[in-house]
Amino acid sequence: MSDIALIETARDFNRFYTNFLGLLNKAYLDSPFTLTDARVLFEIGSHHGISAVSLFRDLHLDPAYLSRILKRFRAEGLIETSPDPADLRSKVIIVTDQGREKFEELGRRANAQIAARFDDLAAGEPEAAVRAMGTIRALLDPAAKPAPAIIRAHRAGDIGWIVQSQGRFYAEEYGWDLRFEALVAEVAGKFLANFDPALEYCWIAERRGVNIGSVLITNGGDGIAKLRLLYVDKSARGLGLGKLLVGECIRFCRQKGYSEIQLWTNDMLETARAIYVKTGFRLVSEGRHRMFGPEANGQNWALTL
Numbered sequence: 001m002s003d004i005a006l007i008e009t010a011r012d013f014n015r016f017y018t019n020f021l022g023l024l025n026k027a028y029l030d031s032p033f034t035l036t037d038a039r040v041l042f043e044i045g046s047h048h049g050i051s052a053v054s055l056f057r058d059l060h061l062d063p064a065y066l067s068r069i070l071k072r073f074r075a076e077g078l079i080e081t082s083p084d085p086a087d088l089r090s091k092v093i094i095v096t097d098q099g100r101e102k103f104e105e106l107g108r109r110a111n112a113q114i115a116a117r118f119d120d121l122a123a124g125e126p127e128a129a130v131r132a133m134g135t136i137r138a139l140l141d142p143a144a145k146p147a148p149a150i151i152r153a154h155r156a157g158d159i160g161w162i163v164q165s166q167g168r169f170y171a172e173e174y175g176w177d178l179r180f181e182a183l184v185a186e187v188a189g190k191f192l193a194n195f196d197p198a199l200e201y202c203w204i205a206e207r208r209g210v211n212i213g214s215v216l217i218t219n220g221g222d223g224i225a226k227l228r229l230l231y232v233d234k235s236a237r238g239l240g241l242g243k244l245l246v247g248e249c250i251r252f253c254r255q256k257g258y259s260e261i262q263l264w265t266n267d268m269l270e271t272a273r274a275i276y277v278k279t280g281f282r283l284v285s286e287g288r289h290r291m292f293g294p295e296a297n298g299q300n301w302a303l304t305l
Contacts, residue, residue, distance in 0.1 A: 021113070029109040031102075036061070038106050040069050041095070044079060045103030049092030051084065078102060123157075124164075127210045131235070134208060147208045149241060151248060154202035154214075159188045162214050166231050174268065176292035183291075187228050191216055199225075199256055203248050205232070205241055212236040215245040217252055223259035225249075230263075230272055243275050250279060254305050261305065267297040276301050 022028065028035045039059060044050055052070065056063055070093065073079045078099035081091040095103055118126040134147075167181030191202065196219060205213030213236060216228040227249050232242045253261050265272055267286070281301040289298050 020117075029106060029113065031106060031109065033102075033106070036065075037069060040066070041073070041078065041099065041103050042106065044093055045095045045100060047094075049082065049084070049094050051090060051092055055093070073099070130208055130210050134210075134235075149205045149207045149212060149236065149239065151244065152204055152206060154204050158202065158204050158211065158214070159192055161211050162229055162231065163188050165211070165233065166229065169231070169234075170292070174292075174296075175294050180292040184229060187216070187218075191218055191228075199258075201249075201252055203245055205236070205245065207236065213241045213245055215249055217249050217261075220262060223257070225253045225256075225258040225261045227261050227263040237271075242272060243278070246275050246279055250303070250305075259305055261303045263301050265299055265301065267299055273299075276303075279303065 027033070028038045031038070033041065040055065040061075043055055043058060052066065055061070056066055059066070070079065077096055079093050080096055081093055084090045084092045118129075121129070163181065163185045166184050167178075170176040170180050171178075191200065199219040200217055202216045203214065204211055212233040213231060215230045216226075218226045218228055220226040227246070230242065230245060232245075249261065261281075262284075263276070263281070265276070267273065281303045284300045284302050286297055286299040289296060291298075
């Protein structure tokens, strides 16, 4: 694709997304505000206090235009000013109770607009759309920083995501066949069918509502815990997420009174093996196999707690 074709495709997407969000409508989100009004109110409402200079800098608005908006907001009782505690010579703008009601209502309407669009999509498509948005921002916004990951317990749909993501990843990266996905499905299915919350757990790493990592602890009996299905998505590599997930497993197993954690992996998974070594696991045994097509070297590791 030529450079001009790339540019025209980007412009076409901008036109689509502008219409998608209704940004050209006179009344933004069926409210009495224009898009610029809503943006200014959002910035003020998101801060405990912000100066007009900061608003001008952050929103790149003409000072006279911004001044007219603020004057109107003040007349409508949406904002007020107070002395800046850091510099008594200046003032900060804050929303009034009435202004906060308007600000929060705009937020609810914006959420409902996106939710309605996402409800029309198939399973997994909202997450794919959000991932694409993150890619666009990461590439085009120099100030964009990766959102922090949160670690949470599994919920409905997460185990299916584990099977899908790992089946696809290992097929693409290592050429493993469908027997590996079958193994993941078997392990994940048994976890759900026999889940014992007193001794077992599934951790899901999530960023901006998109799953990016996972790991399971299952009860192997006789005081032995099994660490299963450690996975970090390619989009989250280099963030230390794998180490964080393994650390959660170790803390959980110590808390529950397990005497040992065991796991099975393959030696080509160097990043995972490095985590196991650093966290105190020892190699117990290994052997060649063709369980998933290409020849590989399976390894059993253990950590005494």
